[in-house]
Amino acid sequence: xxxxxxxxxxxxxxxxxxxxxxxxxxxxxxxxxxxxxxxxxxxxxxxxxxxxxxxxxxxxxxxxxxxxxxxxxxxxxxxxxxxxxxxxxxxxxxxxxxxxxxxxxxxxxxxxxxxxxxxxxxxxxxxxxxxxxxxxxxxxxxxxxxxxxxxxxxxxxxxxxxxxxxxxxxxxxxxxxxxxxxxxxxxxxxxxxxxxxxxxxxxxxxxxxxxxxxxxxxxxxxxxxxxxxxxxxxxxxxxxxxxxxxxxxxxxxxxxxxxxxxxxxxxxxxxxxxxxxxxxxxxxxxxxxxxxxxxxxxxxxxxxxxxxxxxxxxxxxxxxxxxxxxxxxxxxxxxxxxxxxxxxxxxxxxxxxxxxxxxxxxxxxxxxxx
Amino acid sequence: xxxxxxxxxxxxxxxxxxxxxxxxxxxxxxxxxxxxxxxxxxxxxxxxxxxxxxxxxxxxxxxxxxxxxxxxxxxxxxxxxxxxxxxxxxxxxxxxxxxxxxxxxxxxxxxxxxxxxxxxxxxxxxxxxxxxxxxxxxxxxxxxxxxxxxxxxxxxxxxxxxxxxxxxxxxxxxxxxxxxxxxxxxxxxxxxxxxxxxxxxxxxxxxxxxxxxxxxxxxxxxxxxxxxxxxxxxxxxxxxxxxxxxxxxxxxxxxxxxxxxxxxxxxxxxxxxxxxxxxxxxxxxxxxxxxxxxxxxxxxxxxxxxxxxxxxxxxxxxxxxxxxxxxxxxxxxxxxxxxxxxxxxxxxxxxxxxxxxxxxxxxxxxxxxxxxxxxxxxxxxxxxxxxxxxxxxxxxxxxxxxxxxxxxxxxxxxxxxxxxxxxxxxxxxxxxxxxxxxxxxxxxxxxxxxxxxxxxxxxxxxxxxxxxxxxxxxxxxxxxxxxxxxxxxxxxxxxxxxxxxxxxxxxxxxxxxxxxx
Numbered sequence: 008x009x010x011x012x013x014x015x016x017x018x019x020x021x022x023x024x025x026x027x028x029x030x031x032x033x034x035x036x037x038x039x040x041x042x043x044x045x046x047x048x049x050x051x052x053x054x055x056x057x058x059x060x061x062x063x064x065x066x067x068x069x070x071x072x073x074x075x076x077x078x079x080x081x082x083x084x085x086x087x088x089x090x091x092x093x094x095x096x097x098x099x100x101x102x103x104x105x106x107x108x109x110x111x112x113x114x115x116x117x118x119x120x121x122x123x124x125x126x127x128x129x130x131x132x133x134x135x136x137x138x139x140x141x142x143x144x145x146x147x148x149x150x151x152x153x154x155x156x157x158x159x160x161x162x163x164x165x166x167x168x169x170x171x172x173x174x175x176x177x178x179x180x181x182x183x184x185x186x187x188x189x190x191x192x193x194x195x196x197x198x199x200x201x202x203x204x205x206x207x208x209x210x211x212x213x214x215x216x217x218x219x220x221x222x223x224x225x226x227x228x229x230x231x232x233x234x235x236x237x238x239x240x241x242x243x244x245x246x247x248x249x250x251x252x253x254x255x256x257x258x259x260x261x262x263x264x265x266x267x268x269x270x271x272x273x274x275x276x277x278x279x280x281x282x283x284x285x286x287x288x289x290x291x292x293x294x295x296x297x298x299x300x301x302x303x304x305x306x307x308x309x310x311x312x313x314x315x316x317x318x319x320x321x322x323x324x325x326x327x328x329x330x331x332x333x334x335x336x337x338x339x340x341x342x343x344x345x346x347x348x349x350x351x352x353x354x355x356x357x358x359x360x361x362x363x364x365x366x367x368x369x370x371x372x373x374x375x376x377x
Numbered sequence: 378x379x380x381x382x383x384x385x386x387x388x389x390x391x392x393x394x395x396x397x398x399x400x401x402x403x404x405x406x407x408x409x410x411x412x413x414x415x416x417x418x419x420x421x422x423x424x425x426x427x428x429x430x431x432x433x434x435x436x437x438x439x440x441x442x443x444x445x446x447x448x449x450x451x452x453x454x455x456x457x458x459x460x461x462x463x464x465x466x467x468x469x470x471x472x473x474x475x476x477x478x479x480x481x482x483x484x485x486x487x488x489x490x491x492x493x494x495x496x497x498x499x500x501x502x503x504x505x506x507x508x509x510x511x512x513x514x515x516x517x518x519x520x521x522x523x524x525x526x527x528x529x530x531x532x533x534x535x536x537x538x539x540x541x542x543x544x545x546x547x548x549x550x551x552x553x554x555x556x557x558x559x560x561x562x563x564x565x566x567x568x569x570x571x572x573x574x575x576x577x578x579x580x581x582x583x584x585x586x587x588x589x590x591x592x593x594x595x596x597x598x599x600x601x602x603x604x605x606x607x608x609x610x611x612x613x614x615x616x617x618x619x620x621x622x623x624x625x626x627x628x629x630x631x632x633x634x635x636x637x638x639x640x641x642x643x644x645x646x647x648x649x650x651x652x653x654x655x656x657x658x659x660x661x662x663x664x665x666x667x668x669x670x671x672x673x674x675x676x677x678x679x680x681x682x683x684x685x686x687x688x689x690x691x692x693x694x695x696x697x698x699x700x701x702x703x704x705x706x707x708x709x710x711x712x713x714x715x716x717x718x719x720x721x722x723x724x725x726x727x728x729x730x731x732x733x734x735x736x737x738x739x740x741x742x743x744x745x746x747x748x749x750x751x752x753x754x755x756x757x758x759x760x761x762x763x764x765x766x767x768x769x770x771x772x773x774x775x776x777x778x779x780x781x782x783x784x785x786x787x788x789x790x791x792x793x794x795x796x797x798x799x800x801x802x803x804x805x806x807x808x809x810x811x812x813x814x815x816x817x818x819x820x821x822x823x824x825x826x827x828x829x830x831x832x833x834x835x836x837x838x839x840x841x842x843x844x845x846x847x848x849x850x851x852x853x854x855x856x857x858x859x860x861x862x863x864x865x866x867x868x869x870x871x872x873x874x875x876x877x878x879x880x881x882x883x884x885x886x887x888x889x890x891x892x893x894x
Contacts, residue, residue, distance in 0.1 A: 184731065191729050192726060194725070195722040198715065198718050199719055201719070202712065202715040202719050208708045209708045216702060223694050223698070231854040231855055235858045238862055238865070239861075241865070245865065245869060249872070336732070340732050344738075344891075344893040347742070350890075351883055351886050352887065354883050355884060355887065358880045358883060361876050362880065365873045369873065372862065372866050
């Protein structure tokens with residue numbers, strides 16, 4: 008018997024954990040990303056250009072692996088939404104905090120997506136991953152056949168299944184917990200964005216004040232006027248420093264905790280979708296079981312077969328799901344920790360720099376002779 | 378804070394809250410170079426010889442002790458003209474503990490709890506004392522505190538405590554206080570402007586009337602916007618009085634003394650129509666009248682014309698600045714709201730999280746954000762009280778400056794009109810000489826003499842008012858530069874403090890974040 012799934016080697020010829028997006032180019036509405044991955048064998052890199060549509064192509068391929076047992080139990084790494092707004096306001100509406108910071112957080116989110124996919128023991132076996140990362144041609148842009156699990160935008164009856172009571176305590180707990188966390192995280196991410204947008208407004212207002220003060224500077228030999236003009240220039244510089252400070256604070260927020268909360272929020276949604284798929288399969292199994300019991304003798308065998316098949320599928324899903332959940336919990340906590348530590352470190356640095364700046368300004372004022 | 382409270386600015390700390398950063402910003406100007414949180418305590422009050430045994434560390438800091446940085450301004454408002462220096466250097470600096478002064482002081486100490494009180498006062502060295510004495514050459518400090526609602530319903534009003542501490546002998550005692558209401562302040566302005574502006578003085582303006590603000594207060598003084606309104610008004614009244622007593626001529630005015638000293642001040646009656654906006658309207662109307670004058674003034678000295686244009690231009694610039702600061706203040710208040718909401722959402726997230734280290738870190742994060750909200754509030758108050766109010770004060774003061782230029786023009790007008798009347802009288806006399814009517818002639822000669830002396834008088838008035846205006850404007854500009862400088866320094870100090878507290882928050886949080894397994 009050929010050893011298959013237990014093989015360590017994946018279909019991937021590159022390392023997954025250090026995939027980087029080194030550049031992003033905007034041409035009209037289209038963003039092109041330069042993705043660099045390290046060859047497994049010795050030195051050497053692959054450099055490829057990809058657009059968001061290519062990412063989606065990859066994702067669709069991953070979704071449509073019907074022959075992989077238990078595939079529905081996989082928590083698919085979340086892909087951030089497409090950015091195709093023509094105003095920054097529109098982009099922010101589409102992407103939330105990822106729409107800020109000159110694409111930096113957006114790029115990071117895409118990077119994380121690729122890293123998670125390329126290191127995923129089930130997903131990285133799909134040839135599409137290899138093609139995406141190494142092929143110099145853009146992967147075929149034709150739409151892959153409609154996959155069985157699109158986004159969780161189901162009809163109302165489907166939504167009712169979400170609350171369906173579970174047969175397994177572990178999963179019921181996980182579902183309940185996930186429901187609460189998804190809500191909380193989404194709210195936190197939204198409120199964080201509000202905060203950052205206001206910080207940006209403050210930075211702009213400080214800039215205006217700084218500029219307006221320059222208008223108060225008047226020429227002239229009059230000593231009192233000169234003193235006042237000098238004062239205005241100094242005050243203008245103070246407000247310029249304040250603008251820089253606020254801008255840094257907002258940037259730090261976006262690139263660390265903002266990104267982290269957004270990532271966590273989307274990842275929780277991905278778990279939610281997986282749990283929902285499993286629940287749907289559970290409902291399907293319960294229906295199949297009922298049908299098998301109630302079936303008239305003529306249909307009975309067919310119903311029993313269906314029930315057995317469904318049961319196997321369901322069990323596979325549960326098996327995969329348990330692994331995935333364990334993995335997921337580890338990864339998400341690590342990601343959040345990184346975000347929090349980075350956030351704290353950068354804000355601390357900014358605060359220290361600002362304190363220095365303000366101190367310098369204060370000294371300058373003290374030294375100003377009346 | 379819920380979204381609805383975004384409409385209501387977060388309450389600026391009420392008088393009760395110990396918010397060290399905020400008393401000072403409210404009160405005008407100071408050229409105290411030192412960190413306000415150090416110098417506003419004993420140094421200056423000690424220099425006043427305040428060494429009462431009963432006011433040790435346990436009692437709440439004396440009214441003036443903490444107002445010092447604010448009232449230091451009173452003395453540093455560029456009133457150090459040479460003669461003043463000599464006068465006050467010798468003035469009695471020690472405050473006696475006995476007699477009316479003492480009891481007034483005790484009263485002050487006891488009732489100062491409601492003002493923002495910083496840390497307890499610290500004893501200072503003798504050197505510092507001498508240093509401070511050298512600085513204090515102008516010994517009148519005023520403070521406006523303890524706003525209290527008097528009465529009920531629509532007839533209610535707010536009474537403020539006006540406290541004075543002085544070493545000037547023209548006052549009956551060294552420290553005293555009276556209760557005054559807003560219309561009393563307006564009344565003082567009205568009296569002063571009628572008298573003093575004839576001399577070309579720049580009369581400081583009291584704060585604006587506000588029907589909306591006062592109605593809210595009449596209804597109840599507890600909600601945040603009323604608290605904010607009363608605090609803003611109290612601070613503005615204080616700055617107004619400080620500017621008045623800083624002005625050497627105004628201080629001599631008996632109305633000012635009466636306002637500060639007299640227990641029962643007759644109610645000002647004509648203030649119904651008076652308001653800040655009303656004053657400016659009056660000044661603008663006068664300007665228009667001057668502009669419409671048929672006899673244009675020939676300035677022998679372009680100083681006045683140039684200065685007037687400068688003043689007008691500056692007023693416009695300050696208005697622009699004020700608009701920007703206003704929007705800055707609003708954004709900061711918005712940030713307060715945002716931060717509070719975010720903090721709550723993080724607290725909820727922390728509670729729902731079952732990884733213990735992560736849960737703890739998230740809850741800590743929520744606490745950090747709560748503290749930041751507090752910082753943002755203080756920052757907003759700082760922006761407001763230091764800059765926005767400074768700019769409004771100066772916009773109105775510049776209006777007052779324009780007012781005194783107009784006074785000069787009117788003086789010139791009077792002189793010109795007197796001259797032309799004299800001319801007419803002389804022509805009439807000449808006619809009478811021809812007509813040979815001796816009795817009418819006598820009268821004509823008398824009138825000519827009268828008008829000749831008037832012309833001389835008005836010319837002298839005009840020259841005098843010109844000199845006063847020049848002196849006033851120069852004094853104003855010096856004060857303005859000092860004011861702005863001290864305010865920006867206060868602001869920077871507050872910002873620096875904020876950043877330092879932020880640094881502490883972050884340093885405390887970092888290990889928590891790292892500890893997440």
